[in-house]
Amino acid sequence: MPQYKAPLRDMQFVLHELLNIEQHYASLPAFADTVSRELVDQYLETAADFCENELAPLNQIGDREGCQWHDGVVTTPTGFKEAYQKYIELGFPSLTAEEQYGGQALPNSLGSVISEMVGSSNWAWGMYPGLSHGAVRTIEHHGSDQQKNTYLPKLVSGEWTGTMCLTESHAGSDLGIIRTKAEPNSDGSYAISGEKIFISAGEHDMAENIVHIVLARLPGAPRGTKGISLFIVPKINVNADGSLAERNAVRCGSIEHKMGIHGNATCVINFDQAKGYLIGPENRGLNCMFTFMNTARIGTAIQGLAASESSFQGAVTYARERLAMRALSGAKNPDKEADPIIVHPAVRNLLLTQKAFAEGGRALVYFLSQYADLVEHAATEEARQSADNILSFLTPIAKAFLTETGYEAANKGVQVFGGHGFISEHGMEQIVRDTRIACLYEGTTEIQALDLLGRKVLQSKGALLKDFIQIVTQFCEQHKDNAQLAEFIAPLATHLKQWGDITNQIGAKAQENPDEVGAAAVDYLYFSGYVTLAYFWANMAAVAQQKLAEGSTETAFYGAKINTAKFYFSKILPRTRAHTAIINTGVGTLMALSADDFII
């Protein structure tokens, strides 16, 4: 089983050297006086210790034992509950919450770094506190004062956890067709009835209460997405003084048997005239949810990054130890019966692909989290809007591209192990199974692709794309005379131009036939992902080169950074050629078959 070790040096490289995060915090009134480099590094150390020593050892246990359901009660795997208590004691649940409800009011970007460690060491466990986060944010932004006072302190402290109850058996991506009903009670509350599925952490034994945020329809609500409202539905009702009252009519009907994340309870939750409280305006539930769509999707992007990182760690260790065959260029280990498999170019290709996705993904995620800070805390509305444009544009890329590359990296980790990769005890196949869901939930890759190309790029008439291209262009301009970076800057600039060109081409075709958008979207997303990561790799190479030029003694670290950038540009970025060629062929061959003719 891979022994997780938090990549603190790389995290610090991205935070401090690539993103100048201290300066970023200093520029934001909310954090200028409170968040220093020392504080960031101290949280990282604490989180690393907790994740390496408490969570990682439970990862395989969670997979093997899974959750147990008995008559509505869910028992989590051995050790999960105790680890959660330690997590509370360390103060992690309250990290980013508002101070007046007991939060530490620290930046979300710091939360993302900690989420990466939690997720890399034990994703299934991390979903319990992770889901709470969405509930807290929803109540913080849309709740009444009374709702905030009732629910936030206990959610923030971690004594209670939260869920998001959106999906129904027939309605996943298409939330407009949900059927759960909310009928007004005489006391101002609502009676919520319906069945929700795929509710992660929907029932468990780790906290004394669970606060469900539920999408439902009011009587006579308009059809579709404009008739959905948001409700707080606690598992156990709460008295006015905050103490627990009687059980609400909320029941976990069953838990799913699934491919992975066995340690997390994926629940069917039945609401049978359960008491609920409207949160936010009537029929505006989806809009309220969309407030956090970007951060929730970054949260899922982190799962992809985490899979790349943990699988990479396991694979490198194995590739250095496992002896099999000789290097084609002659024995490297002549006194042993074979060479370690890391001598083989094909094995190195697997490992470097993982490394490039993990470290490149880290840069993208932390960069986005920095923009999420700006969206909330930048001093001017203009700065917030401009940050929101970048965030909105990059979020579907990060979510879909990093989860797909995370899945690829996890599979490459299995491949490095050969047949042993298929065996559970080594832990490599678990990473594949656990991370497979990341390409599905929070909007599948196909949905993200439509969001990127349709909503973000074409609906803005290319404006959001231009904003990001401007950032990259500026970087290219800045380094255009640096000969050592030419191998990165030139192809990056070429790809930027191509990005604009294919966008225009698709836009023109879509005028004729809207299905051209759906036909191009997934390849467009991959193209965008590869170019986005190329920017971060070029940028990281530039930073590393600068450090070496300044005489840093960390030559191995910075040298590896530059060499991995070179690998990315020579072995990964050329994948864009397939995607542009495929985009060029348009929608035609996709729509030719009638539904009846797929199988004859």
Add this chain to the structure above:
Amino acid sequence: MPQYKAPLRDMQFVLHELLNIEQHYASLPAFADTVSRELVDQYLETAADFCENELAPLNQIGDREGCQWHDGVVTTPTGFKEAYQKYIELGFPSLTAEEQYGGQALPNSLGSVISEMVGSSNWAWGMYPGLSHGAVRTIEHHGSDQQKNTYLPKLVSGEWTGTMCLTESHAGSDLGIIRTKAEPNSDGSYAISGEKIFISAGEHDMAENIVHIVLARLPGAPRGTKGISLFIVPKINVNADGSLAERNAVRCGSIEHKMGIHGNATCVINFDQAKGYLIGPENRGLNCMFTFMNTARIGTAIQGLAASESSFQGAVTYARERLAMRALSGAKNPDKEADPIIVHPAVRNLLLTQKAFAEGGRALVYFLSQYADLVEHAATEEARQSADNILSFLTPIAKAFLTETGYEAANKGVQVFGGHGFISEHGMEQIVRDTRIACLYEGTTEIQALDLLGRKVLQSKGALLKDFIQIVTQFCEQHKDNAQLAEFIAPLATHLKQWGDITNQIGAKAQENPDEVGAAAVDYLYFSGYVTLAYFWANMAAVAQQKLAEGSTETAFYGAKINTAKFYFSKILPRTRAHTAIINTGVGTLMALSADDFII
């Protein structure tokens, strides 16, 4: 759970219309008088009925229950044993075996078609009889008359099963370093001692005896691959009259917990001075094994094809039923609350990719099986050798490319189901887990790639590649004036030229640095796979077009074939552009990092 339905129409299309299999059998003395179209179709019907109604219903049960190990005894999942009895009653185990040992002496190519059905409906089950096949072939080709008489009749009837015991914990791809020992006994037998792992069907309750074919080293044998011999080691010793004697010192030490194929027992087998019998010449064990390497690898290629087919069937059914969102081009199902998801181009892309891999893979596998027939039964040594060249060249492509595309197709099937794809009851994620092993066993994708580029292409100085290119060139020539096929023939011809060009380039670079072969091999294999499948798709389109021109009324079937070919050429074949671009960048960036610098 996908309800498997044998794709008989498509199988017949490939066998009869694409490959003229009846004519092929008529040309071979071994089958000319015995194998007619009627006989082939009758076997197909019988196998389809058995697979659809007996094996498919056990597939999910096998996954859920898995095999149980208790003190050396393995119990297979509910129903497996009974299904095996029916399989015996239907005469399938003896299909391709020699008549004098009770076989039906039917062609291997017919066996492949039946293997596809067995594998598509229940791969884990199919491995029990599948592994016997290797043991039978080994004994048929290398056994003494006495060995044949002792073991073959019961193996051929299916009363006993067989295994291949190659791998040891430290030795997988590198069999040269195995440690299992064979010490001569005074009676001419050998005492076999050692531990073998990953022995599929190594112990079970479906047959009264198990015949292990074991690789081991004789005292003083040369080091490496030239010091390995092959032994027959029965689980229960066999008396001279064929009756069972005492238990041999062969014990199943444990079974593996693994990602998939739970219904098949993957065993650790301990030999503790077990009685074994040398088969074939001393120290030539690996050569004896290599006789069947190609057919064993085609067997694994079938797993990829089977995954594409079964996942495709499940996904198409779901995509036609599941209602979510509206077509971008306007509602297609206005009286329902949403359109079936098959209206979306991105969903069609997933489905058509599966279909293209399944049907294209079928053509490749059956074509190869036809060549395997020729290698064994062609009238002249020259014809056998020439067939062997094609078979040897295409086998690593079929094994690696079809298992990788099968895995991709299985994942696409999950993607079509969205979150439901992750849930076990739907059966889609099981296909992913079951087929993941196909890219690992019988030589990983990386090993196949080295076999293709290093051994087959470069060692033959391109001769084997030229043989296959000649077949494709001939096809292109034949249709060069057919305007309706121009969209296939032109890009196919371009790719053929490119295939030669990149081969020459790599060959030249490899003169300077042997690691260039390892660096290029996997991309070269993918390139080769996409072009090979392009040939089969062009060929199938040509056949379909011809049938339509002749006035066939099966316009939907042939129309779908042509449209899927168009899809393949526009949406799949352009992937080669990434591979050629990546090959061009050579080995440089792969070898730059020292092993110590992968993680700092």
